[in-house]
Amino acid sequence: MQGLPVLTAAAMRAAEQAAFDAGVPEYDLMERAGAAAAEVIWRAGGRRETLVLCGPGNNGGDGFVIARLLRGRGVPVRVAALGESRTESSKRARGAWDGPVESLADAAPAAQLVDALFGTGLTRGLDEKVAGKLDELVCRASLSHSIDLPSGVATDDGALLSPVPHFGTCIALGALKPAHLLHPAADRFDRLVCADIGIPVPSAIHSLAVPDLQAPEPEAHKYTRGLVAVIGGGMAGASLLAARAAAHSGAGSIRHFAAVVAGSGPDAIVHRHVVAPADITEAVSDKRIATVLVGPGLGRDEDGRARMEAALASGHRIVLDADALTLLGEKGRDAIPAGAILTPHEGEFVRLFGDLPGSKIDRALEAARLTQAVVIYKGPDSVIAAPDGRAAVTRGFSSWLSTAGTGDVLAGLAAGRLAVTGDPFRAACEAVWLHGEAARRAGPAFIADDLIGTLPAAIASRL
Numbered sequence: 098m099q100g101l102p103v104l105t106a107a108a109m110r111a112a113e114q115a116a117f118d119a120g121v122p123e124y125d126l127m128e129r130a131g132a133a134a135a136e137v138i139w140r141a142g143g144r145r146e147t148l149v150l151c152g153p154g155n156n157g158g159d160g161f162v163i164a165r166l167l168r169g170r171g172v173p174v175r176v177a178a179l180g181e182s183r184t185e186s187s188k189r190a191r192g193a194w195d196g197p198v199e200s201l202a203d204a205a206p207a208a209q210l211v212d213a214l215f216g217t218g219l220t221r222g223l224d225e226k227v228a229g230k231l232d233e234l235v236c237r238a239s240l241s242h243s244i245d246l247p248s249g250v251a252t253d254d255g256a257l258l259s260p261v262p263h264f265g266t267c268i269a270l271g272a273l274k275p276a277h278l279l280h281p282a283a284d285r286f287d288r289l290v291c292a293d294i295g296i297p298v299p300s301a302i303h304s305l306a307v308p309d310l311q312a313p314e315p316e317a318h319k320y321t322r323g324l325v326a327v328i329g330g331g332m333a334g335a336s337l338l339a340a341r342a343a344a345h346s347g348a349g350s351i352r353h354f355a356a357v358v359a360g361s362g363p364d365a366i367v368h369r370h371v372v373a374p375a376d377i378t379e380a381v382s383d384k385r386i387a388t389v390l391v392g393p394g395l396g397r398d399e400d401g402r403a404r405m406e407a408a409l410a411s412g413h414r415i416v417l418d419a420d421a422l423t424l425l426g427e428k429g430r431d432a433i434p435a436g437a438i439l440t441p442h443e444g445e446f447v448r449l450f451g452d453l454p455g456s457k458i459d460r461a462l463e464a465a466r467l468t469q470a471v472v473i474y475k476g477p478d479s480v481i482a483a484p485d486g487r488a489a490v491t492r493g494f495s496s497w498l499s500t501a502g503t504g505d506v507l508a509g510l511a512a513g514r515l516a517v518t519g520d521p522f523r524a525a526c527e528a529v530w531l532h533g534e535a536a537r538r539a540g541p542a543f544i545a546d547d548l549i550g551t552l553p554a555a556i557a558s559r560l
């Protein structure tokens with residue numbers, strides 16, 4: 098279950114170099130990249146009048162190849178360049194274009210715009226005039242495509258180095274780059290297409306794959322399918338929401354221990370009103386428990402702390418969320434057991450790990466390495482990172498997920514899938530995907546409870 102590989106600029110250059118070393122002529126790669134991108138543009142735009150903007154590097158070289166191939170298909174194409182071509186391959190591609198080359202500053206808009214100004218070689222923001230001209234031309238086109246990356250984004254962390262217009266399509270070449278998935282760059286285009294350029298692109302980082310799920314074995318019973326214990330505190334609504342998500346995750350049996358009496362929940366969940374933290378110890382001593390979830394509705398007081406300690410001491414596989422993460426931030430992350438799943442949002446992440454350097458992917462991977470836990474670093478671009486260096490990054494999930502209680506649902510799903518699979522990274526990836534798919538099916542303006550209702554259909558779609 099792998100998504101598309103994600104490579105940094107340096108990793109992509111290394112993959113290209115390996116191809117050159119294996120005998121692939123350098124210019125061939127540019128022709129392949131240009132041909133793959135031209136195909137995508139042709140399918141979208143047909144014979145629409147097209148303006149291709151070409152920068153000084155190899156991204157610009159791709160642009161010249163695209164222009165030539167589209168013209169060969171009868172598309173009326175104009176080319177506008179930002180200065181001279183500086184690399185050998187881009188000079189060759191420019192030489193093979195036998196039409197005129199306008200200057201970018203003077204270029205008039207066209208119905209279709211192709212941005213081949215800068216790709217992975219961009220090291221600083223675009224000049225104000227260039228950024229302004231690009232914005233104008235993109236806004237005046239009815240179709241716009243950025244080649245490899247929208248010009249102005251930082252390849253490796255998704256930052257905007259200068260203002261970047263909003264493109265219709267981004268055509269990634271050879272592999273995804275972090276900026277295709279990480280915000281704010283990932284929000285600068287609607288549609289993402291990854292064009293194959295025929296070279297191996299090895300990476301431990303992928304876009305989040307659509308999972309393959311299995312129905313229970315014929316001999317399965319409620320314990321073999323996984324018993325999840327959800328430990329709540331004084332705010333039983335949050336832990337009940339998590340328990341309900343776990344109950345619809347595929348796990349076989351759910352127990353919910355809250356310090357206060359929860360509102361009505363499905364009778365299939367065993368609810369127990371457990372007030373004294375010592376009684377939590379007894380409640381989680383059942384050897385049949387596959388996974389413990391602690392955090393949603395826990396509270397950050399002494400009582401919450403004692404309940405979390407009891408959960409940690411149980412020795413079961415554990416998912417730590419919400420208040421448990423904040424309490425661990427105070428207690429020290431050494432208390433996190435190896436093999437746990439952590440589900441921090443931005444604030445909880447910083448409280449636990451401080452200001453780690455690098456992209457969101459780098460930070461998630463470092464957090465996973467430090468704790469030997471699987472980290473679901475939540476946000477519009479959630480990153481799931483494993484201690485062994487694997488990571489999966491989401492794209493395009495519903496922005497309606499930014500509502501109260503959805504984190505509790507995700508935590509319950511993670512606990513449920515961990516109980517089913519016994520594999521923290523796989524469970525975390527499946528949970529995040531199911532959460533996003535349940536949200537897609539719930540449509541706009543849903544509340545967290547609605548996700549419980551769409552979960553069975555989300556699961557059914559992957560059986």
Ligand SMILES: NC(=O)C1=CN([C@@H]2O[C@H](COP(=O)(O)OP(=O)(O)OC[C@H]3O[C@@H](n4cnc5c(N)ncnc54)[C@H](OP(=O)(O)O)[C@@H]3O)[C@@H](O)[C@H]2O)[C@@H](O)CC1
Pocket residue numbers: 113123126127130131152153154155156157158159183184214215216217218219220221222223224244245246270294
């Ligand atoms: N390698 C391959 O074979 C293949 C690569 N492929 C393609 O190559 C792309 C990477 O190409 P690339 O490395 O040449 O970098 P690119 O993004 O074109 O720009 C670098 C140039 O821009 C300049 N520059 C930077 N910032 C600037 C600024 N703000 N304002 C002005 N100038 C600025 C910088 O100059 P310098 O920083 O040295 O001053 C340099 O001249 C990649 O995304 C993909 O599209 C595909 O064809 C597949 C085969």
Ligand SMILES: [K+]
Pocket residue numbers: 156212213214215216243244245246247248
């Ligand atoms: K570009």
